[in-house]
Amino acid sequence: MKNYLRLLQYIKPYMRRLGVAVVCIILAAAANLYVPWIIKDMIDEVLAQRDMAMLNVISIGILVVFFFRGIFYYGQSYLVSFVGQRVIIDVRDVLFRKFQRMSLSYYDQRQTGQIMSYITNDVGALQSALVDNLIELVTESSILIGSLTMMVYLDWKLSILTLVTIPMVGQAMKIFGRKLKSSGTLIQERLSDITSLLQESISAVRVVKSFVREIYESQRFHDQNELNFQAAMKNVQLMSLLTPTVEFLAAMAVTVIVWFGGYEVVNGEITAGALVAFLTYSVNLANPVKRISRVYGNIQKAMAAADRVFGVMDLDEVIKDAPGAISLPLTNGHVTFDQVSFEYKKGIPALSQVTLEAKSGQMIAFVGPSGAGKSTIANLIPRFYDVTEGAIRIDGKDIREVTVNSLREQIGIVPQETMLFSTTVRENIRYGRLDATDEEITAAAKDANAHEFIMTLPQGYDTKIGERGMNLSGGQRQRIAIARAILKDPRILILDEATSALDTESEKIVQAALDRLMVGRTSFVIAHRLSTIFDADQIFVIESGQICEHGTHEELLAQGGLYSNLYHIQFSKTSI
Numbered sequence: 001m002k003n004y005l006r007l008l009q010y011i012k013p014y015m016r017r018l019g020v021a022v023v024c025i026i027l028a029a030a031a032n033l034y035v036p037w038i039i040k041d042m043i044d045e046v047l048a049q050r051d052m053a054m055l056n057v058i059s060i061g062i063l064v065v066f067f068f069r070g071i072f073y074y075g076q077s078y079l080v081s082f083v084g085q086r087v088i089i090d091v092r093d094v095l096f097r098k099f100q101r102m103s104l105s106y107y108d109q110r111q112t113g114q115i116m117s118y119i120t121n122d123v124g125a126l127q128s129a130l131v132d133n134l135i136e137l138v139t140e141s142s143i144l145i146g147s148l149t150m151m152v153y154l155d156w157k158l159s160i161l162t163l164v165t166i167p168m169v170g171q172a173m174k175i176f177g178r179k180l181k182s183s184g185t186l187i188q189e190r191l192s193d194i195t196s197l198l199q200e201s202i203s204a205v206r207v208v209k210s211f212v213r214e215i216y217e218s219q220r221f222h223d224q225n226e227l228n229f230q231a232a233m234k235n236v237q238l239m240s241l242l243t244p245t246v247e248f249l250a251a252m253a254v255t256v257i258v259w260f261g262g263y264e265v266v267n268g269e270i271t272a273g274a275l276v277a278f279l280t281y282s283v284n285l286a287n288p289v290k291r292i293s294r295v296y297g298n299i300q301k302a303m304a305a306a307d308r309v310f311g312v313m314d315l316d317e318v319i320k321d322a323p324g325a326i327s328l329p330l331t332n333g334h335v336t337f338d339q340v341s342f343e344y345k346k347g348i349p350a351l352s353q354v355t356l357e358a359k360s361g362q363m364i365a366f367v368g369p370s371g372a373g374k375s376t377i378a379n380l381i382p383r384f385y386d387v388t389e390g391a392i393r394i395d396g397k398d399i400r401e402v403t404v405n406s407l408r409e410q411i412g413i414v415p416q417e418t419m420l421f422s423t424t425v426r427e428n429i430r431y432g433r434l435d436a437t438d439e440e441i442t443a444a445a446k447d448a449n450a451h452e453f454i455m456t457l458p459q460g461y462d463t464k465i466g467e468r469g470m471n472l473s474g475g476q477r478q479r480i481a482i483a484r485a486i487l488k489d490p491r492i493l494i495l496d497e498a499t500s501a502l503d504t505e506s507e508k509i510v511q512a513a514l515d516r517l518m519v520g521r522t523s524f525v526i527a528h529r530l531s532t533i534f535d536a537d538q539i540f541v542i543e544s545g546q547i548c549e550h551g552t553h554e555e556l557l558a559q560g561g562l563y564s565n566l567y568h569i570q571f572s573k574t575s576i
């Protein structure tokens, strides 16, 4: 119910259109109510009195009524659909914005398909609830109320009689239906007993034969078969008995109504036409009752969808600006980790007590075995996740005290796998800074060693990626990602194994571009190939979420620990 009111809030801006639509629906339904009235006039005036003028009036009346009904019908379906579509588009937009703001931990716990289904299926269900059910609900209730009113107007005594007898027959039919259903279930159960017995004795045919139990099995099957017969007969008996009973009941009800109506006509209390019109209206009642109960079911379903949609809208975004957060001023890129611990899942530490200091413009490298926590460190700097303990500071400011946007604006990330959008090369680079000019884009591409290969593409910078097999190699994608980062011109740079998927040749080209990119920025580099980090200002060796060694390349080699082991493994490999 609460969510229903919330949905109404989305409808609010379109209230005037919706009002007109409802009026159209009611008028179109009213036109339907006119039909029995035509019959009445036809019988009472035209047929009984041979009134030619009245026949003309009725004929013109039919045309006029159905002409206007057409107009109202157009108005109702156009306007209701308009409002429905509009509301759904608004809800979808709001939901999409919400998903954009949700933090990564939300996406970690869910499958893409599940999230997409909120926007496609659930929002779709809301739409059909709004459009189809609204039209049906208003139409059918207008017909219901209209027919009842007309009936009472035509003959109130007969109305009362009808409203008492018809529900009685309806009730009898309901009981009958329930009985039939349960005997139907019994037949199904017996049938499945037969099937499982069949399956068992066929698959166990060797056992049956080896024990010479063919006759025994046949008897078992026969008994089961017999049970099925009994269940089926019981159903048939019910059907054969109950169908005529209910029909007889219905006939009794109709007889009562028709007899009383006829009696009134004979007595001159109502006209013959009025009786026929009355009966037509009473037949009209059946549909609205059926449809309104179906609409009720649909609304229940739509409300379940609304619960899910609004449930998502109410989720905590987790990573968001603290109250009173200030914008991070242009930083020098001085980054410190102060006893940082982090858990993706409660109780399972991914990082513990990591303390480090990256001075402005330094190159910091992380090495270590897979799953050690290197990417996790990189994820914490742009606040993809918040630290569980300790603090990360940039220029002395805790990153949780500045706005998320201002923090991320100053951090550039070149990941291992470059995600390119299915648009032109130019737009993909421009993603780094939306107001960049074409000249700046070209300059960034040149710095990223990407300009040359871009010029060999069919349409140069305007080549669409992902179209007609326009796929780029890993190294080419990586250089587009670097151009993006150059364009963004961040103070802090994160390279998470940016060259590890490349062959030696393209690695050299990409590495050259990266080296140029790192100049003058504080860079965090995660590398599998140690050759790329020999000149790092500090190297941190991470193992099981902890810093286990720390120093420059020479210092670490001299220590003879994990780093020097890794070094020797890699370099003896390459020399073979």
Ligand SMILES: Nc1ncnc2c1ncn2[C@@H]1O[C@H](COP(=O)(O)OP(=O)(O)OP(=O)(O)O)[C@@H](O)[C@H]1O
Pocket: 108, 344, 345, 350, 368, 369, 370, 371, 372, 373, 374, 375, 376, 377
């Ligand atoms: N999104 C996540 N949700 C839960 N656990 C995660 C998540 N990402 C990583 N982990 C876990 O955290 C630990 C550290 O992972 P991390 O990705 O930081 O390792 P890594 O050092 O970057 O490894 P690799 O060299 O393979 O990239 C691993 O045990 C991993 O299973």
Ligand SMILES: [Mg+2]
Pocket: 374, 375, 376
């Ligand atoms: Mg990693």
